[in-house]
Amino acid sequence: MSDRRFGWLGATLVAVGIALLAIGAVISPANGGLTRPGWGGGGMMGGGMMGGAGMMGGRWAGPASAPGPGQAGFVAGTQANPRVVRVVATPQLRFLPDSVTIQAGETITFEVTTMGPTVHEFMVGPAADVAADKAGTPEVADIGMMQTGSLTYTFTGPGPFAFACHAPGHYEAGMTGTIAVQ
Numbered sequence: 421m422s423d424r425r426f427g428w429l430g431a432t433l434v435a436v437g438i439a440l441l442a443i444g445a446v447i448s449p450a451n452g453g454l455t456r457p458g459w460g461g462g463g464m465m466g467g468g469m470m471g472g473a474g475m476m477g478g479r480w481a482g483p484a485s486a487p488g489p490g491q492a493g494f495v496a497g498t499q500a501n502p503r504v505v506r507v508v509a510t511p512q513l514r515f516l517p518d519s520v521t522i523q524a525g526e527t528i529t530f531e532v533t534t535m536g537p538t539v540h541e542f543m544v545g546p547a548a549d550v551a552a553d554k555a556g557t558p559e560v561a562d563i564g565m566m567q568t569g570s571l572t573y574t575f576t577g578p579g580p581f582a583f584a585c586h587a588p589g590h591y592e593a594g595m596t597g598t599i600a601v602q
């Protein structure tokens with residue numbers, strides 16, 4: 421009797437085991453199938469994020485800046501062929517971006533666009549001169565709403581360099597940016 425019970429039990433366990441194996445075999449490919457669309461979704465998310473960043477860049481300054489040092493497609497700006505860096509001046513008295521990376525000796529054309537009703541200036545040069553609003557430091561004044569001021573500057577020497585807006589109160593409010601020389 422006990423033998424028979426064990427026999428039944430064994431048979432049942434084997435049957436359950438086979439059933440589990442069968443279910444496992446069915447689940448495994450199903451998971452594999454689900455994984456692949458997941459990965460595909462990840463790839464799509466990556467593309468979407470990149471697209472978003474591009475759109476953000478567009479919202480700031482229209483066309484994106486030329487690639488900078490360390491970025492694919494970087495070509496150092498020269499006096500004959502300056503590299504274009506687009507900067508937006510915001511109503512919050514900030515520059516976007518507020519840090520621009522250059523290669524030593526590069527010539528950069530800054531295209532500075534004012535977003536919002538506040539009028540801005542754009543001054544660039546040696547950091548001490550920019551901080552002091554020193555006369556003769558290269559500058560574009562009175563960039564009004566949705567206007568773009570253009571300023572070409574050659575970064576000779578090691579720096580430090582900076583840019584700033586000296587419209588009344590703006591520099592004091594923090595409307596400055598740094599130049600990182602690579």
Ligand SMILES: [Cu+2]
Pocket residue numbers: 509513539540541585586587590595
């Ligand atoms: Cu300003």
